Amino acid sequence: MSKVIATLSDAIREAGLKDGMTVSFHHHLRNGDFVLNMVMEEIARQGIKGLTVQASSLFDCHYPLIEHIRNGVVCRIETDYMNGQIAKAISEGLMERPVLFRSHGGRPAAIDSGRVTIDVAFIAAPASDPMGNANGISGPSACGSLGYAIPDSRRAKKAVIITDNLLPYPLSPASIEETDVDLVVKVDSIGDPKGIVSGTTRMTRDPVALTIARYAAQVIEHSGLLKEGFSFQTGAGGASLAVTQYLKPIMKRLGITGSFGLGGITGYLVDMLEEGYFTSLMDVQCFDLKAVESISKNPLHKEISASRYASPLAKSAAVNALDVVVLGATQIDTGFNVNVHTDSNGYITGGSGGHSDTAAGAKLAMIVAPLFRARLPIVVDKVLCTSTPGSTVDVLVTQRGVAVNPQRKELKDMLKAGGLPVYEIEELKQLAENYTGAPKPSRPFGRTVAEVEYRDFSIIDRIGCVER
């Protein structure tokens, strides 16, 4: 009784993969992932063509996709995020068919509802038993949560576990359950630990980021939401992450215990859990080794699936219970629309991830961003790409002050009363332009290279080809 099959090549054949099908991958191994590349290389070797790659995210390490696209092995990409060489090539017109961007909540909604059909899910697993019970918490490629792979495993016609750490049945905990797994392949290594998670997520020392983070913590303090049972999500980026270090003394002073920390989890949120600032963590993805270690041993640190994290079609998801989320931006416009897909030159450098999901769900969605980067203004008249609609964004925090969405008048009054430097967003734009000069009119963009599907499945923007 075993689903273990000798080689990846056999697994691809046994799974019945054919031209034109959809293959899926998760991104918990991040820029250390070996699995997408080894699978696609073997698929190419077998002469299979015209595939859709349905990946929760793509990183620089996935550059071999460029050749597979050129050779017709891959003709379509659907993902929540991409960066690095593949993103640059897509921006410059590599693919005939536009990439479809979803969010981390929209993707599981599309999968759970049958809008997306996955023919074969290839699931990188840091640990698996011979029947496909799998988790991310042990072995040389431990990555912690496998939250983004769970919907794929449950809905794919065929699910193939690829692991470098085969353990005895029954493996527990089983993030992926044997009920959903067809085949298990043992390989030498599924990833490069150095790329999978950063050893520790480092706290920024950039004074601009720290100023922004300090204001952000003050906004939370005066938002009316910082009370017993407070729930919180923040990203792993400079200013976002630094919010935790300013929030802790405020919570301590006010004697407040939060309920849950959500999201991609860093060691800083683990510290807050262990120090009693929160009573639990709900973890769809671990960002650093401390988070990986914590989820493997602390029962208050729980793995959640992407559906439970953020699916808009779930009967409810964790983002709906979120008080405050702190998010980044490459651009934000005077309508509070946020771009996290492209840089200021229109090159794809990211994607929604959970940005638009948490903004829609949280009671307070806060954007932290410097007024400008590399002499390009961040606050602009019109973002090059709307990733998150302004109607779901409550406040922008910069190093010079904060701007509140006019929809949230009562919040504006509270922040003013709290002594924060509150401006109109047009004033912050003007402040930025005082440093950078008025931005050059955007270059003309060519045909559509990517579409942005919002979590309600509507296309909210299109990204044009960058003319080199």
Next chain:
Amino acid sequence: MSKVIATLSDAIREAGLKDGMTVSFHHHLRNGDFVLNMVMEEIARQGIKGLTVQASSLFDCHYPLIEHIRNGVVCRIETDYMNGQIAKAISEGLMERPVLFRSHGGRPAAIDSGRVTIDVAFIAAPASDPMGNANGISGPSACGSLGYAIPDSRRAKKAVIITDNLLPYPLSPASIEETDVDLVVKVDSIGDPKGIVSGTTRMTRDPVALTIARYAAQVIEHSGLLKEGFSFQTGAGGASLAVTQYLKPIMKRLGITGSFGLGGITGYLVDMLEEGYFTSLMDVQCFDLKAVESISKNPLHKEISASRYASPLAKSAAVNALDVVVLGATQIDTGFNVNVHTDSNGYITGGSGGHSDTAAGAKLAMIVAPLFRARLPIVVDKVLCTSTPGSTVDVLVTQRGVAVNPQRKELKDMLKAGGLPVYEIEELKQLAENYTGAPKPSRPFGRTVAEVEYRDFSIIDRIGCVER
């Protein structure tokens, strides 16, 4: 943000329950369950008629169903097991439409595949948060695993949690996840602790049962399966349970550590886990307080869903990895077919539960039964109802000796070599009849009152009306 609704009456209306729909219930509160009765009473009060009750099991406490059937509120029952007054009334012709019996694996297979549609699942939960994250491990009605409720929660069009223990969000662990829950109702009490689980499952002192258990342990010893990584399931009945006390010294003497214990879990399997005889327990249902306590605190004691326990449509289920299962019988015939649905008089007194699933999955399916009960022979020419086909049964163990299915010649040789008293099953039948006399020819039975659907969805037998 809350799904809590004031009353059960409101919940039924809000869930959109209409005439002719299907409502589902789980049986983890066993004979202490208040929820099925309170829901059906309110449904009756609202004048809703013609419902199908899709219950994982029904017990004596559910006798009010009899009135709901007479009044047309319920016109169909689908269940895996029933006993007590409702079973007696069904046997005597209460319902026009036959009851459909499934197994504990066949039921989730039917639900997961869409063969069964559940309009509203009413899920008794010993603990829930306001968004419907629920578990069975705490509160006054703690019952441990909620394994049988998990498929219902995932597939029902509407899922309503009924709890007497509302806890803060996010409740963890979440056996039932908020993604699947529509409404939460708080009531005074969901069950009577005395009926939910027995305080302790008591070991039998019946010398016949102990003799059978001793032989059963010897059969396991000589089956070739008792080696490192051995996996095991046994029921909570007299002889079945007693097997554990004879198996332990054998495992100790041989220096064997098993892998997992499966199934409905008793304190005796918990002892074996804690004493290192097994490395984990996979628990779809807790039979006693010790099991409830263990699952709430021991990470090696894991809850599994009914699908993962036994679904024949899962890509694999735990029963497929099972070495040995020890099962009871009300009758077994010379073709090794087993009856667990009726007594020797043809009255419905039970059902498959996991009987046919584990028999089909395990490498060794063993029936333990006395030769006769109350002067009625257990080994017969033809069972009154085939619950588990003889092709999946390997060996019968009685107080006078064992009989091996002729399909398993090598097993017969091993047991003989091990010194066990091996007979042909016809010889055991004759031994029984030496005590009881030849059984009376069965009385004629009337129209079909129940159909037995095997785990492959075929109808393998029909149960006739008992003429009073």
